[in-house]
Amino acid sequence: MKHAFLGAAFAAALAVPAFAQDYTIMAPANPGGGWDGTARAMQEVLQAEGIAPSVEVINVPGAGGTVGLAQFVADSAGDPTKLIVGGYVMVGAILTNASPVTLADVTPIARLTGDTQAIVVPAASDIQTLGDLVEKLKADPGAVSWAGGSAGGTDHITVGLLAKAAGVDPTKINYVAFSGGGEAMAAILGNQVTAGVSSVGEFAEQVKAGTMRLLAVSSAERMPGIDAPTIKEAGFDVVVQNWRMIAAAPGLSDEQKAKVAADIEKLNASAGWTSMLETKGWANTYLAGEAFDTQLAADIATTETVLRDIGLVK
Amino acid sequence: MTKGIVPERRPRGAAFVIAAGLAGLAALLLWDAAGLKQDGGYAGVGPADVPRMIAYVLLILSVGTVVAGIKGDLPRPPRQAPAPVLWILGGLGAQLALLHVLGFALTGAILFGCTARGFGQKPLWRGLLIGLVLALVIYGLFDRLLRLNLPGGPLEQLIFGG
Amino acid sequence: MDxxxxxxQGLETALQPMILLYALVGVVLGTAVGVLPGIGPALTVALLLPVTYGLDPAGSLIMFAGIYYGGMYGGSTTSILLNTPGESASIVTAxxxxQMARQGRGGPALATAAIGSFVxxxxxxxLLAxxxxxxxxxxxxxxxxxxFALMVLAFxxxxxxxxxxxxxxxTSLFIGLALACVGIDGLTGAARLTFGVPQLMDGIETTTLAVALFAIGEALGVAAMTGPADRLHRVTGRVSMTAQDWKRSWKAWLRGTFIGFPIGSMPAGGADVASFLSYAAExxxxxxxxxFGHGAIEGVAGPEAANNAAAAGTLVPLLTLGLPTTATAAIMLAGFQQFGLQPGPLLFITNAELVWGLIASLLIANVMLVVLNLPLIGLWIKLLSIPRPWLYGGILLFATLGTIGVNPSPIELGMLILFGLMGYGMRLYGYPVAPVVVGLILGPMAEQQxxxxxxxxxxxxxxxxxxxVSAILLTVSALFVVVPLVLRLMGRGKVLAAVAGDAD
Known part of the structure; x- marks a missing residue:
């Protein structure tokens, strides 16, 4: 612990003043969700690796993270010790809820992890491939019911993008929003719906056990160890990543921002973080600096278009 | 209320206030529902339908309350002392207003002291003092030990450090 | 047999002295945090999970089981003694x-809750095993x-x-249903009754409403009483249960268990729904x-058994399918991952030892809970002999602590005051407060399903x-409405006939 601390301090000395600062990470969601998990994982590794002496996590749940975001912007401006976890879901939620506070009001630091979306059908279904499913969707969009998370969330966006790519009117999709992953999964396993959308990780064990059939994944390339084509390969130009990021407070000086970015970079480079991601089953999709800013802007633009197409944003 | 007084079965003014409140709540629901996009999708039941239904039932209940009020069918509350209620509400209000300035322990002490005062405990400072000790113990236990995030103020900084 | x-084998591991000590620590911590109003089992487990990180898997698992059951049980204590439910599943317990506590029978009420939870x-x-x-x-x-049919039955x-x-x-129920409309509509994302306030987007927090209506409303009502103080909270009689109490409790425990377990294991069930149905059945x-309404012991025994059975029921989809159906279960899932355990349909096969270790831990934690809590009842009861100014000061401090700890925004605290005043007003004019909370919980579930x-x-x-299943549930619900109505009409007919006869 002590030498790790010294090492970290030494590394930090290269760019910024050499001191380790405490952090308070806001998880804009209830305990138990992905953002809360990310925040608590960061808390553990930041402390264990000696990057920060003391890290606190606070939960401000509500409305796809927009409640927490609004509070974060209001309370933390100019405070370099305050961080907030966010992600792709927030991008959609800001738009559908017409949130007055957006990601432009915080200082995004880096993308940390990401989930790939998966499209599945119950094992008992006669649908074998994504092509079969899209055929059904074209024939009668209402007859294909989709189970997934909250309206306007990543799952909904994935279905909307797929419909659009397949030439089906996105406003006609029969998307059934469930609260919480467990309930949606139960509906798929119980053969209550035609198909389901969620993260690959959430379905992986079910697919392995043969209770669900994995039709396609939303990544750009095939995923190692997952026996399914990408949506792109199946002929529809859709790539979705449900990423999670860390952002700092608005109104930071360049030095303050650099210090936070350096700490997060150290976190990402640490052995503790690598093994944490492994146990949690999260992919490391670390992206920082200008590359991340560009990516973020592109994601916001695509999301806005598709939410308009689905009819969730006027 | 203008007619002859029948003891115990007198029309009750409070019933009309309650009925008006219910009707107001119903009106609020209907007004809000009118502003929603009626988008039932494949279900045919949209986000505005259930609030509307609830509003209609509230209107019926409002009429029922008026009828009950005319019949005098509402329990008569015992005499109420307003001072204790104001003390407690004052304590809660002070906590709401000052929480982020003074921190958990000091506002907790004010709430505790005001409540005790509302229940007839004098002098006020004793309640405040006991409340302060209790709130500090709670703060130490939950914020410091269990890391439940409670807003700290100058006093917490002084005692427990940054 | 296997x-x-x-x-x-799991029990053998769990019975080592060191492991038992961990179980004890877990139960104590779980109960202590779970007892706070507004801090439900989910937050309790989330707060205390890091405590278990440093231990070996067996110790960690058992401490975790203790925290879980302790957190589930803790809510009932404040419900009974202070009329302040700690979480939604212990609302009907209140x-x-x-009422029992007011009649000086807080001891038997706590005992039947503890033993009922144990049973x-x-x-x-x-059953889970x-x-x-x-x-x-x-x-x-x-x-x-x-x-949906189940929700109709619950309604x-x-x-x-x-x-x-x-x-x-x-009226109370529909006020609750109206409040339930506040927030983002789960199916379309439309914001209802939020008036542009972001904190209202997620709806009104059940615990905020419950704590306000029960604890603050109660405190205001008691404080404003001008007459001679009733003998509220005076402990009379024995602390333990009488033979009569036992006789009336055991069937309620069993019924509660068999209502709670299946409902808890349903992906959209939940301990709160189970406790409502159990109360209605009793x-x-x-x-x-x-x-009933004046301190019937069955009304404590049944729902308390039901919510604990439902808590175990929640583990059925979690362990067999990897489905976290409640927030608590989702946090448990995160907890399991520290042992490299991936809940899913293959869990029972691939991680048999750990799963059985967990089940054995749950059994031990359950025993530990009752062993710890029965002697504590005497101590809890003493709490009520604290002079009223200090007692209510403490209640309000703890009641706001829950809200402040979860979400310290002025709007949340403002709602606490507003609903507290509403609870006070409702109490004055004889409106029951429980149906408001029940409406808030069941309304969105029924609508969304x-x-x-x-x-x-x-x-x-x-x-x-x-x-x-749905047809039968709806038919039963219809019978519940129609039969009493018909009986009443027939009864009224008879009375009318009798009146007519008298007039003749």
Whole structure:
């Protein structure tokens, strides 16, 4: 612990003043969700690796993270010790809820992890491939019911993008929003719906056990160890990543921002973080600096278009 | 209320206030529902339908309350002392207003002291003092030990450090 | 037989002194945090999970089990003694439990809650161990239409919490339903009644409403009383249960268990729904209907057993399918991952030892809970002999602590005051407060399940009665409404006839 601390301090000395600062990470969601998990994982590794002496996590749940975001912007401006976890879901939620506070009001630091979306059908279904499913969707969009998370969330966006790519009117999709992953999964396993959308990780064990059939994944390339084509390969130009990021407070000086970015970079480079991601089953999709800013802007633009197409944003 | 007084079965003014409140709540629901996009999708039941239904039932209940009020069918509350209620509400209000300035322990002490005062405990400072000790113990236990995030103020900084 | 030997092996591990100590620590911590109003089991487990990180898997697992059961149980203590439910599943406990406490029977109320939780936890954990695969198959065959039918049944039976006036009871319920509309509509994302306030987007927090209506409303009501102080909170009689109490409790425990376990294991069930249904069942089946609303022990025994059985039931989909169906279960899932355990349909096969270790831990934690809590009852009761100014000062401090700890925004605290005033007003004019909270909990569930079912069936209302389960549940609900109505009409006919006869 002590030498790790010294090492970290030494590394930090290269760019910024050499001191380790405490952090308070806001998880804009209830305990138990992905953002809360990310925040608590960061808390553990930041402390264990000696990057920060003391890290606190606070939960401000509500409305796809927009409640927490609004509070974060209001309370933390100019405070370099305050961080907030966010992600792709927030991008959609800001738009559908017409949130007055957006990601432009915080200082995004880096993308940390990401989930790939998966499209599945119950094992008992006669649908074998994504092509079969899209055929059904074209024939009668209402007859294909989709189970997934909250309206306007990543799952909904994935279905909307797929419909659009397949030439089906996105406003006609029969998307059934469930609260919480467990309930949606139960509906798929119980053969209550035609198909389901969620993260690959959430379905992986079910697919392995043969209770669900994995039709396609939303990544750009095939995923190692997952026996399914990408949506792109199946002929529809859709790539979705449900990423999670860390952002700092608005109104930071360049030095303050650099210090936070350096700490997060150290976190990402640490052995503790690598093994944490492994146990949690999260992919490391670390992206920082200008590359991340560009990516973020592109994601916001695509999301806005598709939410308009689905009819969730006027 | 203008007619002859029948003891115990007198029309009750409070019933009309309650009925008006219910009707107001119903009106609020209907007004809000009118502003929603009626988008039932494949279900045919949209986000505005259930609030509307609830509003209609509230209107019926409002009429029922008026009828009950005319019949005098509402329990008569015992005499109420307003001072204790104001003390407690004052304590809660002070906590709401000052929480982020003074921190958990000091506002907790004010709430505790005001409540005790509302229940007839004098002098006020004793309640405040006991409340302060209790709130500090709670703060130490939950914020410091269990890391439940409670807003700290100058006093917490002084005692427990940054 | 194989599972039996695995369970024995698990128990053997769990019975080492060191492991037992961890179980004790877990139960103490879980109860201590769970006892706070507004801090439910989910947050309790989330807060305390890091405590278990440093231990070896066996120790960590058992401490975790202790925290879980302790957190589930803790809420009932404040419900009974202070009329301040700690979480949604112990709201109905407050109805009868607090009445008992007011009559100086807080001891037996706490005892029946503790022993009922133990009995239910024991039976439900054993059911979990041996029947989980079968139960989950059943639970999965239920979809939105069956859940809607179940919610309708819950609504109909909720009238049991109405008190003596149907008009005022229904009014309370519909106020709750109206409050339930606040927030983002789960199916379309439309914001209802939020008036542009972001904190309202997620709706009104159940615990905020419950703490405000019960604890703050109660404090205001008691403080404003001008007459001579009633002998509220005076402890009279014995602390332990009488033979009569036992006789009236044991059936309620068993019924609560068998209501709670299946409902807890349903992906859209939940401990709160289970406790409502159990309360309604006890009220319908009791031989002492006149005591209900005035401290009937069955009304504490049943729901407390039901919510603990439901807590064990939640583990059925979690362990057999990897489905976290409650926030608490989702946090447990995160907890399991520290042992490299990936809950899923293959869990029982690939991680048999750990699963049976967990089940054994749950059994031990359950025993530990009752061993710890029965002697503590005497101490809890003493709490009530604290002079009222200090007692209520403490209640309000703890009541706001829950809200501040979860979400310290002025709007949340403002709602606490507003609903507290509403609770005070309702108390004055004889409106029961429990149905408001029940409406807030059940309203969104019923609405969302209805709209999901209709969406899947593309607007065909007949889907609601198209399966045997949903048809039966709806028929039973209809009977609950129609039969008393018919009986009353017939009764009124007789009375009218009698009156007419007298006039003749």
């Amino acid at each position: 599972s039996f030997s695995l369970l024995m 109805i009868e439990g607090n 239910a936890g024991l039976i439900a954990t054993l 041996f029947l989980a695969p079968q139960v989950v198959k059943l639970a999965l065959s239920l979809g939105p239409r069956e859940y 109909v039976t909720v009238s049991a919490t109405f008190g003596d006036s149907t008009l005022r009871g229904l 009220r319908k089946l009791t031989k002492h209907p006149e005591e 209805l709209r999901r079912a209709l969406s899947i069936a593309q607007g065909d209302w007949l889907t609601l009665v198209s399966t045997p």
